[in-house]
Amino acid sequence: MNPLPIRTGRSALRIVAAIIIVAAPVAAPADTASPRLAQYWKPVDEAVDRALDWLAKAQTGEGYFPGTHGRTTAVVALCGMAFLSKGYTPGHGRHGEALNKCIDYVLATQRPEGTLYGRPGRGGMYSHCISTLLLSEVSGMVDPERQKKIDQALPKALKVILAAQQVKKQRDYQGGWRYKPTSRDSDISVSGWALMALRSARLNGAPVPKQAIDDAVKFIMRCRMADGGFAYRPRSGSGVARTGGALLCLELSGHHGKKIATQAGDYILKSFRRGRFLARSHFHYALYYCSQGMFQLGDKYWEQFAEAMFKEMLKTQQADGSWRGGSGGSAYATAMTVLAMTVTYRQLPIYQR
Numbered sequence: 001m002n003p004l005p006i007r008t009g010r011s012a013l014r015i016v017a018a019i020i021i022v023a024a025p026v027a028a029p030a031d032t033a034s035p036r037l038a039q040y041w042k043p044v045d046e047a048v049d050r051a052l053d054w055l056a057k058a059q060t061g062e063g064y065f066p067g068t069h070g071r072t073t074a075v076v077a078l079c080g081m082a083f084l085s086k087g088y089t090p091g092h093g094r095h096g097e098a099l100n101k102c103i104d105y106v107l108a109t110q111r112p113e114g115t116l117y118g119r120p121g122r123g124g125m126y127s128h129c130i131s132t133l134l135l136s137e138v139s140g141m142v143d144p145e146r147q148k149k150i151d152q153a154l155p156k157a158l159k160v161i162l163a164a165q166q167v168k169k170q171r172d173y174q175g176g177w178r179y180k181p182t183s184r185d186s187d188i189s190v191s192g193w194a195l196m197a198l199r200s201a202r203l204n205g206a207p208v209p210k211q212a213i214d215d216a217v218k219f220i221m222r223c224r225m226a227d228g229g230f231a232y233r234p235r236s237g238s239g240v241a242r243t244g245g246a247l248l249c250l251e252l253s254g255h256h257g258k259k260i261a262t263q264a265g266d267y268i269l270k271s272f273r274r275g276r277f278l279a280r281s282h283f284h285y286a287l288y289y290c291s292q293g294m295f296q297l298g299d300k301y302w303e304q305f306a307e308a309m310f311k312e313m314l315k316t317q318q319a320d321g322s323w324r325g326g327s328g329g330s331a332y333a334t335a336m337t338v339l340a341m342t343v344t345y346r347q348l349p350i351y352q353r
Contacts, residue, residue: 028132035304040310044341047314048086053285056098058322058331063105068329073106073117074127075328076212077134078335085342090142100146103138103282105146106131107149114156115181124179125164129193132157136200137348158201161194162212172222172234175215188223191216192245192289196337197295200253200350217253220246221260228263240271241282244289251296252351265294265301277312284336287313291340306344313337 053063063081080102085267088095090103109118109131116135117127135154142150164181168174175184177194195216202208223246224232229238230246248263254263268290272278278286287309294305317323323333345350 008326019237036303037306037310040314041309042315043314044310047317047321048338048342050317051323051334052083052086052088052321055082055334055338059098061099061101063101063333065329067331068327069123070331071118072127073109073131074121075332075335076102076105077127078339079331080094080134081137081348082335082338082342084137085339085345085347086256087345087347090146091136099138100142100256101151102275103134103142103146106134107153108157109256110153116153116157125177125181125183125190126179128157128160129177129190129197132161132197133193133200133310134205136197136204139349143148143169144188144311154201154206158198158206160195162208165194165212165215173216173219175219184193185233186219188220188230188245189232189285191219192249192288195220195249195253196350203349217249218299220249222281224260227267230264236254238267239281240279241286241289243267244276244286244291244293246352247293248289248296251293256296261297262301265297268294269301269304272308277308282326284323284328284333288336289339291343295343296351309340313341 016052037226039259052198057161058065059079060066064076080099083095083099084093084262089097090099106116110116111118115128116131117123132154135150135157138149139147139154161180162176164177164183167182167184168176168186169184173184173186176188177183178185178190195213198208202213204209210353220230221240223231223236225231225235226236227342229236229240229243231237232242234240241266244266247261247268250258250261250264265330284341291309294301304317316325321334322330323337324330326335327331
């Protein structure tokens with residue numbers, strides 16, 4: 001692997017964007033084309049602003065967040081991407097410094113072997129992959145000193161992900177990832193984050209082999225079930241959260257609009273036509289992935305999902321701007337909700353098909 005990520009036109013455009021966006025960014029009115037969704041644009045925008053204000057206020061001087069898992073690089077990186085999703089860039093605008101603190105916290109955790117989760121076991125490959133994704137997404141946006149640090153950290157982080165994919169020997173698990181770099185099995189959840197990190201870095205010019213992306217997609221396809229949903233592991237039973245993750249990965253990896261993708265979309269729609277919006281288990285995780293995936297599908301899939309999501313999340317936002325619930329803590333729930341609700345703003349390059 002080259003010692004430094006390759007600079008591309010995408011990074012150059014980001015530098016221009018970082019110069020231009022110095023005040024509060026303007027949301028892209030992607031939903032105004034739908035009369036059903038246009039009514040939510042203003043309240044959603046206001047809800048996102050309150051949520052980001054809460055995250056910035058809750059963040060500690062060291063860059064992490066209080067509460068459950070708030071010190072993990074996974075949560076810090078997700079909060080950083082939440083700021084990015086509204087168009088804030090590192091060091092610029094109302095939340096530019098909060099974003100810088102997220103980046104600095106993640107960079108400071110890297111160990112000599114390249115992992116980005118601080119002491120062993122703290123979030124494992126979840127934290128590592130999400131943190132790698134953040135560093136790839138901000139590469140080209142930051143000041144020269146931080147860019148130098150990212151140029152040193154990112155190749156090592158990518159090497160960890162690529163090496164972890166290669167240790168799988170059993171066919172069912174080949175191409176995927178699990179909790180540890182040395183894990184011999186795989187699951188669709190960690191694999192989704194790893195694939196997003198590799199895809200982001202490849203789009204940004206890093207020498208990530210296309211075969212690594214292709215092999216990851218093959219693992220995800222082994223998790224596909226007869227009902228159109230996807231399982232946590234091959235043949236282990238479908239679920240909404242894992243189907244959302246699989247849908248997004250497939251949509252971004254050359255399967256846009258294909259039957260496997262639309263069947264996954266149908267599976268997700270059925271899950272909340274039964275009387276409630278999504279399943280309560282891993283709710284915010286499912287919310288994030290399903291929103292991103294259904295937006296990629298577009299048309300009825302996005303319109304029906306988005307309307308249900310906006311109604312639910314506007315209703316459940318706390319007075320202080322946060323969202324509660326789940327085992328991940330408030331910072332996690334708030335960041336994942338912001339990432340789900342800002343998908344129409346199209347600010348994060350990783351989600352460009």
